[in-house]
Amino acid sequence: MTAWLVGLTIGLPWLGALIVWRVPDHSPQRQHGIAVIASLLTAAVSIGLLTTYSTEVALRLHIGGIFGDFILVPDGLGVLLAAIAAIIGSLTVIFSVAYMEHEACLSRYYALVLIFIGTMAGLVLAGNLLLMFFFWEITALCSYALIAFDHDNPAAVAGGLKALVITQLGGIGLLIGALTAYGRFGTDEIAVLLARAETLSKTELSLIAFSFLIAAMAKSAQVPFHSWLPGAMEAPTPISALIHAATMVNAGVYLLARFYPAFEDVTGWTTAVMTVGIVSALLAALMALVANDLKRVLAYSTISQLGYMVFAVGAGGIFASQFHLLSHAMFKALLFLGAGAVIHSVGTRDIRQMGGLWRSMPQVTIAFIIGAMALVGIPGTNGFWSKELILERGVEDSSPVFVVGLLIGVGLTALYTLRLIWLVFGGTPRFSGQVHEAPSAMRISLGILAVGSLVTWLLVSPLSKMLAETLPYHHLHSETTRDVISDVMTAPITVLALGWVALGFLLWGFHHRLGWLIARLQLLSQIAGQDFGFEALNRVVMRSTSTLAERLRSTQTGELNWNIWGIVAGLVVILIYVAVEV
Amino acid sequence: MNDEELTLLGVVILFGVGVYGLLLTHHLIKIVIALQIIGKAVIIAFAVAGTMSERVQLAQSLIVTIIVADTMVAVISLALVIQVKQRLGTLDARELSNLRR
């Protein structure tokens, strides 16, 4: 039974992709229909999977030789993330029905989205490293194809390539780590690595730990590998929701959480993880503060929130990180789809040309504000509970510097979120033309996600139980919702955090009088606007590679005598080498 | 220095002459001639090798095979050179460098 559910969670979307890909372009209704049905079925199966979690291997495919067995294990962590991918994924598909209306190449679009969902499920359910890496790389491939979906837009193509290359570079980390483990254990099963990590030599374990960290950073867009994520904003908006909430970026946090027990004793690893998290959280929040592209602001906020999750893993808060991942998936999907509805009707992504939208699209406004409240962490939303858990974890298990960093991040989040809402929905319209409320397909998705953002925190008890029961190496103990409520409510950090949120709001309230501060921030905002120089670094690497390539090409002169010189020189080099070796 | 070593020295010199020709001449016919010189050096090398290892019979049959193959290469390359001359009107290898980069 479990085997079927696992197989179907991965296989159904792939099958759906194959079917929808074969539907010709002149029947868009069938394309929409098949995609929606396939994604909803997957979501249903994944919910079924949530009820049958276990630590047992559900599927084992013997490959032989160096490839060993491909195994799938539906443990708590896996089924949770698979369900997030499938459910949020299906909502983005429903949203796409309205958003992608009248677009060309829909069959390719839906096929890729479905493959993406299935691959993400495979990635988190994989029980051995090769299979995990296999799915890991396919997510990179899907994101590339979807970001560059509009192949005539050079920015989209460049964004897609960048996402591909950067996540592939990170993928090398996973490759090296996985192969090192394989080289020692003779098997690439994840459970073996977790169980026998301490039998590895110190250097090897560090190599694996830090390689995996690099892989996670690239995938979860942590500084300095973050620059692909803003570039990914050229994708159709539902894809952004998919990448940011349901799939792709979650993989990095998942990787760290999955292998935390193996690496926690590696010298400097947890500190490195926490530092990466905090730095990303703060830098990205600053960038969000100065960005003027609606989707870019949300993209930076994703990096920032992922920073919190990465930090939580580093601080040992596995449950807190995954809980925040769930909250984030809900509210970020909501925000992106809300943004999609806005962009769809206004026709621009520049928030300076929006304003006053609450009058014309009240329902979208309400949904967006619920998402924003969750992002800020206002009590009553899921973001509040999960973020407070992370903060609590930070107070318990890290140094005060980190806690201060976390709190500043909370304030900045409040500030940029308020700025965003004000500029988009508040004030008077700064654009011309008619704006209409979102179509029903969009509102269905938004409504479900808004409700989700308000209630998913009630799932604390079952989630906690599920993770505690199926992650033997993580030593989690299950907590009930009531425990969490009383914990959070009595923790001093909660009050402090709310104080910072209030301060953030207050600062925005005075933003007209804060001219002097903004002038001071001008320089910072310029640097932040250019990604703190990381973008320039990317360009230097690219340019020098292509100069080198061009130089090398001139050695291919096409002249016969020159070619003979090459052959003779090569022979001489080999003979010298042989002579030296002898 | 005995006979065999002397001949081997000759082989090396002959081979060197051929390679030198390939490196420096631009004339296609001369390039084919240089290849032929290298081929002859190799044939002599086999003759010496046969006497040195007392496998003259074997060496002889090998040499015959090599001569056949060598001739085939010469024929094909000359045929190509003729085509080049007819279609491009030149025998200069330097002008045969449109495929580059």
Next chain:
Amino acid sequence: METNSVATLIALPLALSPAAYIVERLNRKIHPGWLALLILALAWGVLGVAAYEFDREGTLTYRVGMMQLQLDGLSLFACGAILTLGTLTVIYSLDYMAEEGAADKYYALVLLLLGTMMGLVCTRDLFNLWVWFEAMAISGSFLVAFYREQPASLEAGVKYIVQSALGSAFILLGIALVLAETGTLDLQEIAQLNQDSVMLWAVGGLFIAGFGVKMALVPFHTWLPDAHAQAPSGISALLSGLVIEVALIALLRALTCVAFSWGTLLIAFGVVNMLVGNLLALRQTQIKRLLAYSSLSQMGYMVFGIGVGIYAQTLDGFEGGLFHFFNHALMKGLAFLAVGAFIYSLETHQPLQISDLRGASRRYPYIALALSLALLGLGGLPPLAGFMSKWQIFAAGIAVHEPLITLLVIFAALNSVLSLAYYAPIINVLYSRQTQVEIEQGRAVPPLMGLSLLVLSGAIVVIGVYPGLLHGALEPAARVLLTAFGG
């Protein structure tokens, strides 16, 4: 076991290739291509028998006069690869070459090329190794210069024949030295003598340089982009997908007679080939030339894997290298055939530029998909075959547990990412929504060409998802090399 199935396997295409040449003159109704296909089908049957015998009896041998043939695990694997891509190319060519004329010559030469390649991998004697090698080079030279009315083909042909003649002279000189030193040319006898002499080490150097020309090791590679880009696309597929790899096997066979650890040198060549191949391809705009340069880099992975195998005596290194050989044959074969399909439908005689394919997926969705699969597979992305063979090569490298080798594996992985920087933009161009006018007016691609592309695409995906499929054939092949280099 002494059997004649080995001889039949090789003799079939060789002996019947003249039949393909004259058949149309005897009876206009018989197309030489279909005859070639029939001959290959028979060869498949013989290969099946040989595989069955091999399975029961182990290594098969056959002696004709001076020549001794031997079918071991490695030859069996290589013959399988040769027949696979060879058959698919012939099927493809039935339509592709239909309008070119000179079909008689074409199929006769293809059969000759396939036969000599199979002979090359089945030999156990150094001199016969050279004879087959030379025969392969000669039949290849006709195919490179197949369009002899085109100046570019002539140029490529001249460079090809001169450079490979020089390479083959190196090999011959090496063989003469082996004869002088050991008095025998049988590979196994020489290996058993296990002689340490300076002369033999120099011979190894001559072999690497000589075979290196045909394998396109840097800096012996300069002829390759010209020859592979100018040949008809089916031939490009055979040259890039098989000929250079078979030359690698020939080199490995020849090197077994020299007791010297070649691992380090091969690893170095592998690494250099990857980088130079990628950089040369990075800014290339002609698609067939780009694919030719990418062969350099892919050859680098194979040589790297086998170098690791020799260096650390691991089966996985050899198996990974050979696995990549097979996958590269499929992927590069598919890439060239798909590009050929575009050339066919555009009816162009100019070198095809990448930009000529703008929006090709609108008019030719299946061919565009096939080409994309081939390119992504070459870039090492799952779920395609190239991913799995690279994984095996890298795994073998890391398992050596030496920091330098680990660094080189990272370098190789970085090279895979670099290669995506030229593969991926081609796919972006294919899936562009604006369409080149020529593409819109292109003619339909005939079913037989599509069939070859379909089979190759399917194989790439299936192997990518289930890499164990070939383990049964690869393991004995790798074991042959491991024993031969086991010292």
